[in-house]
């Protein structure tokens with residue numbers, strides 16, 4: 001194995017013949033190797049906490065300058081990257097700063113330092129934005145004093161502690177404050193009593209929404225920003241622990257941006273021992289990303305991306321790009337197919353993907369198990385169903401026993417179909433098609449419906465659902481499921497953490513959600529339709 005499994009993957013998707021006046025901007029994200037407090041459960045005084053945080057802010061300062069040199073207009077830093085993790089409610093006290101409500105207070109911490117006490121971190125971030133003349137998004141530990149006599153939610157110690165994102169304009173003004181709604185076992189922090197959808201506006205790209213890490217798996221605020229406010233650009237600080245086969249950081253960032261038809265500026269923490277890595281700049285169609293499980297340095301990613309805020313688009317000329325509606329399915333842009341468009345109207349039904357990846361009529365030309373024109377090996381019996389636990393969920397699966405076929409597997413009322421053709425003999429690498437419908441209850445509670453084609457990690461059925469980044473078998477496929485929600489996130493992962501998107505995805509006339517992909521040049525690790533049924537989370 002290569003000693004350095006570092007992937008910096010520039011997508012080679014055909015670039016559109018976009019109109020030259022198409023607005024764009026330069027975005028940057030920094031994956032930060034956090035300087036940690038070795039004893040996070042022991043309380044530090046304010047001075048010692050500041051000394052610790054300045055070490056991380058020193059790195060931010062250098063990276064902000066490097067980002068600015070490359071023309072960045074907005075820079076996102078990761079969650080927990082200033083203070084680290086594993087604090088208790090009491091031990092984080094020295095790290096907390098009161099972040100004013102930006103809807104009530106206009107404040108430039110760099111220019112008006114004395115206005116609020118104990119705001120050294122806010123001041124330094126503000127000065128970084130001002131000095132480098134860029135919008136800056138960072139995550140820090142916030143405090144808000146409360147009174148339990150007048151506020152029923154106020155914690156007994158008289159203060160809220162919030163996992164807080166802060167946003168500064170390019171002159172250093174604090175313009176947005178977002179408090180993480182969906183905490184991930186964070187003993188130091190409180191869940192905000194009211195959910196807030198937070199956005200900020202920039203002169204170069206219009207409006208952005210902001211949310212944090214685990215929030216991406218929930219309707220509020222992540223999907224609500226997109227569906228209720230029409231936000232199409234997101235700043236996303238995160239500290240995400242990778243979990244294959246379905247939820248590696250960049251894998252889900254890729255899926256979210258594609259499914260929701262948004263740009264995601266995702267900055268993750270770099271902590272190999274905790275499995276944290278995976279950042280990127282994702283438009284609905286392409287990305288610059290990094291996933292590095294062994295390196296010991298941070299990494300700055302900078303990329304020019306198109307403006308997606310509908311309010312910033314010129315009338316008419318951008319209509320094709322705006323045709324990418326959230327959760328409606330898309331067709332990959334290809335030369336000759338014009339710009340991004342909806343998949344609606346594409347033929348479906350009896351087709352298959354030939355060696356060149358072109359859909360062809362199945363009835364006339366193709367061999368399907370059991371058909372008269374089939375000269376290949378006779379079909380297996382209906383494949384045997386088995387169960388295997390994937391990421392703590394009990395999936396129902398069927399193996400891929402032939403070099404091509406049409407499989408079905410169901411779990412509860414969810415059924416999944418897979419039409420496939422593979423490049424290797426079935427004995428070379430075991431793959432299985434799995435379905436899961438139910439409440440996920442380990443490391444968070446959330447209701448899932450998932451159709452997943454996975455490469456098993458070994459030759460045994462029990463290995464299906466295990467973690468691997470590697471696969472040699474190329475597979476042309478069409479995967480579909482009858483989900484009870486429209487919030488379906490298609491994801492395709494290739495050998496060595498290569499990210500991919502479907503050739504097309506969408507909903508067919510009988511309501512099944514599908515995606516298809518053929519002609520990948522790398523082995524297929526997973527292809528998944530991962531859906532969230534938000535309304536059943538409390539079931």
Ligand SMILES: *[C@@H]1O[C@H](CO)[C@@H](O)[C@H](O)[C@H]1NC(C)=O
Nearest residue numbers: 036038040084085086273274
């Ligand atoms: C934080 O806690 C987790 C779980 O207890 C542990 O695995 C991890 O090493 C800790 N990290 C730090 C930085 O203390």
Ligand SMILES: *[C@@H]1O[C@H](CO)[C@@H](O)[C@H](O)[C@H]1NC(C)=O
Nearest residue numbers: 145146147148149150151158
């Ligand atoms: C809390 O509010 C009550 C009622 O307004 C007031 O009497 C009390 O002094 C407040 N307590 C604190 C700690 O401010």
Ligand SMILES: *[C@@H]1O[C@H](CO)[C@@H](O)[C@H](O)[C@H]1NC(C)=O
Nearest residue numbers: 349350351362368406417419
């Ligand atoms: C695959 O199977 C499904 C379900 O049985 C069926 O609806 C579909 O027509 C089949 N496709 C092909 C190409 O045979």
Ligand SMILES: *[C@@H]1O[C@H](CO)[C@@H](O)[C@H](O)[C@H]1NC(C)=O
Nearest residue numbers: 386387388389393394395396
């Ligand atoms: C998974 O579900 C099947 C069918 O309900 C059951 O027989 C099996 O014991 C379950 N496996 C685990 C690990 O819970």
Ligand SMILES: *[C@@H]1O[C@H](CO)[C@@H](O)[C@H](O)[C@H]1NC(C)=O
Nearest residue numbers: 410412413414415482483484
């Ligand atoms: C999905 O399809 C299966 C098989 O046709 C059916 O039994 C099930 O009720 C369907 N589920 C939904 C949610 O429509």
